[in-house]
Amino acid sequence: MANKTIKKITVVGTGVIGNGWIARFLANGLDVIATDPAKDAEIRTRKMIDQVWPTLEKQGLAEGASKARLKFEPDVAKAVMDADLIQENVPEREDLKRKVLSEIARYAKLDAIIASSTSGLKPSTLQHDCLHPERVIVAHPFNPVYLIPLVELVGGEKTSKETMKIANEFYQSIFMKPLLISTEIEGHIADRLMEAIWREALHLVNDGVATTEEIDAAIVYGPGLRWALMGPFLTLHLAGGEQGMKHMLEQFGPALKLPWTKLVAPELTETLKSKVIDGCEQQTTGSTIAEYEQRRDDFLIELMQLLKKYWPDTKVIGNKY
Amino acid sequence: MANKTIKKITVVGTGVIGNGWIARFLANGLDVIATDPAKDAEIRTRKMIDQVWPTLEKQGLAEGASKARLKFEPDVAKAVMDADLIQENVPEREDLKRKVLSEIARYAKLDAIIASSTSGLKPSTLQHDCLHPERVIVAHPFNPVYLIPLVELVGGEKTSKETMKIANEFYQSIFMKPLLISTEIEGHIADRLMEAIWREALHLVNDGVATTEEIDAAIVYGPGLRWALMGPFLTLHLAGGEQGMKHMLEQFGPALKLPWTKLVAPELTETLKSKVIDGCEQQTTGSTIAEYEQRRDDFLIELMQLLKKYWPDTKVIGNKY
Known part of the structure; x- marks a missing residue:
């Protein structure tokens, strides 16, 4: 067609x-x-x-x-x-x-x-x-x-x-x-998000905190598994328990001000909070958080089954000692 | 066991x-x-x-x-x-x-x-x-x-x-x-990388460039598909053609200085370049880039087959006009 x-x-x-x-x-x-x-x-x-x-x-x-x-x-x-x-x-x-x-x-x-x-x-x-x-x-x-x-x-x-x-x-x-x-910005959307990871990853390598292989391992065995199914917002919405994103912003919002990365965070204003919480709730209308969790879990089991064939043998996991 | x-x-x-x-x-x-x-x-x-x-x-x-x-x-x-x-x-x-x-x-x-x-x-x-x-x-x-x-x-x-x-x-x-x-830092490794994406995503929402749903869609249908298999370094190493990361750093290194994100990038020194290039080459020792590409493609086909069952119906893809 x-x-x-x-x-x-x-x-x-x-x-x-x-x-x-x-x-x-x-x-x-x-x-x-x-x-x-x-x-x-x-x-x-x-x-x-x-x-x-x-x-x-x-x-x-x-x-x-x-x-x-x-x-x-x-x-x-x-x-x-x-x-x-x-x-x-x-x-x-x-x-x-x-x-x-x-x-x-x-x-x-x-x-x-x-x-x-x-x-x-x-x-x-x-x-x-x-x-x-x-x-x-x-x-x-x-x-x-x-x-x-x-x-x-x-x-x-x-x-x-x-x-x-x-x-x-x-x-x-x-x-x-x-x-x-609808808004023209340099790097559009996805590349800005990738660029953010890329900059932080380069800082980690530059500061001698981790090798490229360790950083890659920190993604593929962890957060990377969820990103084929859920973007950053839905991931956090589901990590917040029954209260979802609202709970996450209350609990982890203050961490935005911590010097966790070398990257500058925006001020978490009430307007920004509402945009984020309302956005997540709108995305998940029609299903309960429990239903989303079940779908995520079913997906992860099948995905990890699939990945057994594909994950690399890495020397950085579990055998430094 | x-x-x-x-x-x-x-x-x-x-x-x-x-x-x-x-x-x-x-x-x-x-x-x-x-x-x-x-x-x-x-x-x-x-x-x-x-x-x-x-x-x-x-x-x-x-x-x-x-x-x-x-x-x-x-x-x-x-x-x-x-x-x-x-x-x-x-x-x-x-x-x-x-x-x-x-x-x-x-x-x-x-x-x-x-x-x-x-x-x-x-x-x-x-x-x-x-x-x-x-x-x-x-x-x-x-x-x-x-x-x-x-x-x-x-x-x-x-x-x-x-x-x-x-x-x-x-x-x-x-x-x-x-x-x-081996190095203690706040946020360890994976959360710093997630935090970087999270900060940039919040900026995009804050500036009215994109909604949470659009940002999530920009991940799950694109870069997110690769992150279950490859971290940020291997992903770029494979996007660089036969020269891999070396080519990517030459072509896109200067973009680090562009104001693409609100996040501060490290200086791309020769030392940092070597660490990144050597790291990627070490990770992929024993197989050619072509073999890695084939494995990535085989994985992506199976992954997308699997995701047909799980991807959400999103209103933000393809029907604004």
């Missing part, structure tokens, strides 16, 4: 993210033109597609899906002129992305969607030099793009509602979960 | 964490005495144990495991006097924990292990007022304690090596993954 208006895709820039998009588009039975100035781009991309194709088959291919539906076209103008959607994935530098996007906009169809995979830049900045900027959005995916469903969709000041609507339907049609973000 | 020297456990403080420990200890066929000053503590605990018992059965009970092996004893002195290991879980306040731990230490056997579940406090602080402080450690678990394997073990200045060794063996014997942390 792929979106009918979008049949032809052009992928600009074929690094890890660009190639991940190509794999997802091909698996969904779409035609893909790829373009990249690197000499060996086509060889690398085809090698990567060959490598992940058995994985895509395992996941399930759309009717008509074929590696043969990928073409390379070195000339950007020619590569984008017939595309219904252009996915841009050039290196994360503002000047470069703006230049490439303005070039794409010059040659793309008037009703084409021009989507940037940028992890950090705002769509208003990126569409600034583009003709018909109402076509330009951010559609930020996560590695590996052919498997992870999240895509953050952000419109700029000049992006049309129609563009957002079509993009939203299209990414859903290729089995993604589009999160529509 | 429960540790032979530890048969009798006392749990002091029966909130969410204390009860979680009781459930895990009982499921592993141990005798448990619980103590808590709250009037309805025993009723609440037994209700919770009844509620999770079918889950523990699903997970697999040890021979002889029984709910009947839990006794309540209101008097702390009597509760701890015969215990081989005492697990303390009173509210997270330094004065209270120090007072309770010194009381426990006064009445506990000389060769008992006294473990605090503190999420934030350092063992050297907690053992300060205790007789025979060499018995006192931090053993910090994660909710739900009866399922999540990670337990952070931290010794204080006066903790003996023998105590650490016995504790390490004991928690492994009840199917946990003890992470031995």
Whole structure:
């Protein structure tokens, strides 16, 4: 049930993210033109597609899906002129992305969607030099793009509602979960959260408190198990007993002021408290906390069963003494 | 194969964490005495144990495991006097924990292990007022304690090596993954990483950028999927293509200086770079990046199959327009 208006895709820039998009588009039975100035781009991309194709088959291919539906076209103008959607994935530098996007906009169809995979830049900045900027959005995916469903969709000041609507339907049609973000901020949402962990992890390594392997172990055997099912808010809501988030904010709110991390916390005002508590209660409407706990536990048992096959042998767990 | 020297456990403080420990200890066929000053503590605990018992059965009970092996004893002195290991879980306040731990230490056997579940406090602080402080450690678990394997073990200045060794063996014997942390810091390791995400998430809600539900969705459909298998370092190592972490630090290192989050980043010195790159390479010795990618992908396919049953219906994904 792929979106009918979008049949032809052009992928600009074929690094890890660009190639991940190509794999997802091909698996969904779409035609893909790829373009990249690197000499060996086509060889690398085809090698990567060959490598992940058995994985895509395992996941399930759309009717008509074929590696043969990928073409390379070195000339950007020619590569984008017939595309219904252009996915841009050039290196994360503002000047470069703006230049490439303005070039794409010059040659793309008037009703084409021009989507940037940028992890950090705002769509208003990126569409600034583009003709018909109402076509330009951010559609930020996560590695590996052919498997992870999240895509953050952000419109700029000049992006049309129609563009957002079509993009939203299209990414859903290729089995993604589009999160529509209404406020433009650098790093969007998920990368800001990952960046926060990343900074703290670097501090721990820098201060000699832990190695990268110990930090990774502290995630995979603990909090990481819950994050595939529940985000940070629902996790804490369920740790608070019957009173949920309300109890957690009362008990652990003061800890925000402790020098636990090198990271600055916001003031826990009444307004912020209400937003957080109301948000969690709204998310869990219709089920009791006990029902959520039961679902979490059932999931964790199945997940840990699954992980027996996959968890690494780590030397940092349980044998230092 | 429960540790032979530890048969009798006392749990002091029966909130969410204390009860979680009781459930895990009982499921592993141990005798448990619980103590808590709250009037309805025993009723609440037994209700919770009844509620999770079918889950523990699903997970697999040890021979002889029984709910009947839990006794309540209101008097702390009597509760701890015969215990081989005492697990303390009173509210997270330094004065209270120090007072309770010194009381426990006064009445506990000389060769008992006294473990605090503190999420934030350092063992050297907690053992300060205790007789025979060499018995006192931090053993910090994660909710739900009866399922999540990670337990952070931290010794204080006066903790003996023998105590650490016995504790390490004991928690492994009840199917946990003890992470031995050699540097005492507030929040240990995992909670500092969670706290970092938590602070950034609160900023996003506070600034009106996203709701709690949107933030949770940004985790569960994206980065959260990888965190059950790989921590932050291995995740980035695999996102860097063939060059791994080295490439990531070169490409995204400068972004650390961008004002992406409200959180302060460490200076990316050559020393820090080496620690991170060497750490990642050491973690992945023996397998190629391609093999790690294949394992990640196989895991993600099975995980997403499993999550079809468990993911919530969320209103924030894909239908704002």
